[in-house]
Amino acid sequence: MFAADPSFKKRSIATLNAEAVAHLKAGDDLRCVAAFAKVFRKTRDNHLTHKDLGICHSNRAASYLNLGLFEEALWDARKAQILAEEKFRRERGDPSSDAPRVYMKAFARVGFAHMGLKEPRLAKIAFENGLKMDNGNVELKRGLEEASDAILRDLLHGRGTETLALPASTHVGGKIGNLPHAAPLHHIHPRDMLPVKLLTPFQAENDYHLKDTYNYMTVQADIRLPKRHFAYLEDVARRTKYAAAVKAAVARLHADARDVRVLNLGCGAGLLAMEALRAGAHHVVATDRWLYHATAAKENLLNNGFSDDQVKVVYKRPTDLAMLRDVPISCNLIVNDIIDDGLLASGIIPAFRHAVNSLCLPDAILLPSSATMYAMPVEMRVDDVCGIDVSAMNQYRWSPTYTSAVAPGENAWIPLAPPVEVWTFDFQNPPEESEQRRVDLAFEREGKFNAVVFWYTLHLIDDITITTAPVGFGPNEGGFNFTNRRGFDDDDDGDDDDDADDARAHTERRPTSMHPSAQYLPGEIKVAEGDVVPLTCAHNTVGVQFRVDDAEYIHVHKNDASFPQYHFAALKDTRRAEAYDAAIARQIAKINERDPRNGAHVLDVGAGSGLLSMMAARAGAESVLACEWHGALATCARRNVAANKMSSQVTVAHADVAKLSRGHKGARHEGYNMVVVDMFDAGLTGEHVMWMLANARKNVVTPEHVVVPAAATMYCMGVEAYTSEVCGFDMSAFNKYRWDKTYETVRIGDVPHRALTKPKKAFEFFFDGSQTRGKGRESVLRMETIASGYMNAIVVWFDLHMDEHETITTAPFGIGKGGALIE
Known part of the structure; x- marks a missing residue:
């Protein structure tokens, strides 16, 4: 090759590059590779460099791809990435720089080289990395679709499975103990989540790297747990079975002519302690690790006539309880209700182990026993x-x-x-x-x-x-x-x-x-x-x-x-998805009929999985910009679009829609004439959806745009959610812990309550901004009462008006659309 043209070093690099590009355009890939070899030989032998060498490597990678030499193409494509990135750093801020374009082409070359090497997963990574920086690149979109198809084909034929990069977790075994006092706790990372050496509370409270986080989480748990305890008080099956077990255990001890001395671990609001005393227990030590639980237990016990001679409330971890100081005498009945959905995580076994070894008689009855x-x-x-x-x-x-x-x-x-x-x-x-x-x-x-x-x-x-x-x-x-x-x-x-x-x-x-x-x-x-x-x-x-x-x-x-794991539940909501799908199809059909030349151009605010964007593309939208702020969700949306072969219509932008501007992040210079949004929480506006829509209207949306959903109506109703008696005990003092500074998401059917007022319309929101004034509103409502009681909560819900044909609602059971009561 070099012998046939011995004078090639006398020609300039620009001339040699022009010859190689001419061969590339002519489709003569073999001559193109040979010509680029002269370019790189001259630069090496003469110790030369050039700002466009990255383009040379990218073009030679294209020729290698055409020749089926994928390993060589991969090397050149990676070299082009390195040189283009260096050039980009040198020319940052120069609008005429071609470095970004070369850089994106290099990602595409890397991806297609991996495809040729039968490595579609690596190709997919390369295409996705490129699309993160240039979300509208057609070549990268096409490559991502091809890589997704290739992965599915491999899996269909039993190929392309993955294994963990690190070996499987080591055997979990050995006697449980505590970490050494001076262990560098911030370096301890049990990959299998099941260490044998456990962290003591003292270490967590005092270690320099952990104490702030541990103490913050302790305070937050102390504040939140009393409110969660209402679910326990309202749990009829759990209460009645524990009460029956306590009664049976006390009766068994009485049959042996023994005084019943109870240790109640995890006493909560004191319900089981009172059950034991009502069943005939001589004395109860009720202990809880959480301050507000222990305080509430003491208050409830006094309100129900139980004196300090009958019961002692201790605010302490169950493993820190000491004989005599906390527990005056060995107990013969232990009631342990330190139980969570995973059984062990709240510490039921350490609590039992400490009690059995230090605080109770050898023949004590344990509830639960196993x-x-x-x-x-x-x-x-x-x-x-x-x-x-x-x-x-x-x-x-x-x-x-x-x-x-x-x-x-x-x-x-x-x-x-x-x-x-x-x-x-x-x-x-x-x-x-x-x-x-x-x-x-x-x-x-x-x-x-x-x-x-x-x-x-x-x-x-x-x-x-x-x-x-x-x-x-x-x-x-x-x-x-x-x-x-x-x-x-x-x-x-x-x-x-x-x-x-x-x-x-x-x-x-x-x-x-x-x-x-x-x-x-x-x-x-x-x-x-x-x-x-x-x-x-x-x-x-x-x-x-x-x-x-x-x-x-x-x-x-x-x-x-x-x-955000809640997206999985949202995708399972078939009724919601069908309502959006039908409304989007109707609105796009109207736009295409009204303006067939331009068609519908859709902006998806908070795209999530990309579902609404793909609905719009399927309904006939000319273009869709799916704007998602969360990086992993944007990646999911991009993969879903590729899997559905909609990359030619849908562009996924990893961006904040409130900061979106025309001509950037794939946004059209002409703007968008339709907006779809599904960012509504239980309170409708908690995800700042109104602010995001206002900024989108100002920056990237045309004046005559439509929004799906078009509007929402919010309703409210006064209720009494009040716990008075539980199993015959006065627990009304515990209601003070229901309060919170903001609203909470509930299934109102799971919360015992009484409606005290009729439903009342509170607000109307028009998402196109046509009838919305100001940034916030305050209204005084006159509620019509239908029953007497203590109104200590307001139930709020909304109707979401997709368009003039369809409305979906989050109304409680018994209330229909428009706040109408259902007989």
């Missing part, structure tokens, strides 16, 4: 909504620990194998060592195994039990049945009414303040009917963990704690 934990593999996914693929969201199903309050049923998860018993904890002999064991999961359904749902049954005394099992999976509930995700019979035997009655009966027996929990796996495992997968289960007395060792994952989950 607990049995069960686990079941499930699929938790959302694949499509209204025919649109949103499966990219599933890669962000992750939590640093288990998630509680997991809802049962078809819309939450799909069971893949029967539940298995994992552990039975005997609280009379609480474990002092961590434990690890393996159980076999026998899969009876094909699916993508990405989470473990687990629950437990508390054995209180005799045959009194409490279970947090999903409906259909508890004791004596018919076992496991794949024909119905809830576990009930779903055949055509005409017994649907019986099945519904069974479901209601099982639900009524469930505690409402305790729920099953779920732990996400590091990724998704494809399973088939008949597969047997070993599940490793571990606990360290204060936490549990489930994992599959050496698993091959379809996708590895992204560990992003900031990802």
Whole structure:
């Protein structure tokens, strides 16, 4: 090559580059590569450089791609990235610089080189990285679509699975102990979340790196826990079963002619302490780690006529209780209600262990006496909504620990194998060592195994039990049945009414303040009917963990704690999605009919998964800008758009819509004539949606634009949410803890209340700004009362008017659209 043209070094670099570019344009890729080789030989031998060498490497990478030499193309493309980035830094601020364009082309070259090397996952990363900087680049959009398709094809043929970069967690075992006093705590990061050496409260309170965070979280928990305790007071199943167990335990001790001395761990508002005294206990020591709980317990005990001679309230951690100083005499009945959805995380085992070893008699009765934990593999996914693929969201199903309050049923998860018993904890002999064991999961359904749902049954005394099992999976509930995700019979035997009655009966027996929990796996495992997968289960007395060792994952989950997990529930809201889909289609049809030349150009404010943007594209929008501030959500939206082959219409911008301007971040210079938005919280305006829409109108929206939804009407109603008596005890003093400085999201049907006024319209919002004045409003309403009582809460909801044809509402049960009462 060089021998055929020995005088090439006499020509300038610009001349040699022009010759190579001419070959490239002519489609002669082999000559193009040879010509660029002369350019790079001259620069090397003569120790020369040039500001456009990055372009040369990018062009040679294009020729290599055309020749099928993908490794060589990858090297040149990466070299072009490095040189273009250096040039960009040198010429920052120069509007005539071509460095950004070369840089974006280099990302595309890297991506297509990986595609040629059959590495679609790496190609996808390259295309996504480029689109983060140039969200409108057509070549990168096309590449992302091709890479997404290639990944799906590989998975379909059993290729392209992922494994964890680091080895599986080490064996969790050994005697539980505390960390050395001088341990550098800020360097301790237990990857498996189940360390054997535990952090003591004293260390957390005094370590320089942790104490501020620990003390802040302690104060926040102290403030918030009393309000959460109302769920316990309203939990009929849990209260009645504990009361029955306390009564039976006291009666058993009385039958042996013994005085009953009770230690109530986690006394809360003092309800179980009062139950024990009413059942005939001689003395009760009620202890709680949280200040406001202990204060409320003392107040409630005095209000119900129990004196200091009968009960002693101690504000202290259960593991810090001392004999004589806190507990005057050894107890023969321990009532422990330090229980959470994950069973162990609140410290039930350390509390029992300390009490059994130091505070009670050897033959003391423990409530609960034991607990049995069960686990079941499930699929938790959302694949499509209204025919649109949103499966990219599933890669962000992750939590640093288990998630509680997991809802049962078809819309939450799909069971893949029967539940298995994992552990039975005997609280009379609480474990002092961590434990690890393996159980076999026998899969009876094909699916993508990405989470473990687990629950437990508390054995209180005799045959009194409490279970947090999903409906259909508890004791004596018919076992496991794949024909119905809830576990009930779903055949055509005409017994649907019986099945519904069974479901209601099982639900009524469930505690409402305790729920099953779920732990996400590091990724998704494809399973088939008949597969047997070993599940490793571990606990360290204060936490549990489930994992599959050496698993091959379809996708590895992204560990992003900031990802808003509520989006998964929003995507499951079919009624809401269908209303948006129909309204968007109607408005785009109107715009296209009114202005067929320009068509509809849509701005999606707070795009999230990109669902509304793709609805608009499917309905015929000419262009859509999906604006999303959260980086991971913007990535999900971009992947969803690529999976649905809508990249030519939809551009995803990782930007704050309030700061968006025309000509930047992919925004059209002509602006947008339609806006779609779904950023409404329970209070409608809590996500600053009105402010964002106002800025969008000012910066990037045309005057004649339409908005979906068009308007909203807010209603309110005065109610009495007041706890007076619980199990015959006066608990009214506890109501002071209901107050909060802001509103809270509730399912009003789950909160005992009485309506005291008729619903009243409070505000109307028009999202196009046509009838909205000022930045805020205050109104005085005249509420019509319908019942007497203590009005201590206002229920607020809204009707969302999608357009003149469709309205959806968040109204409580019994109230329809427009605030009308339903008979």
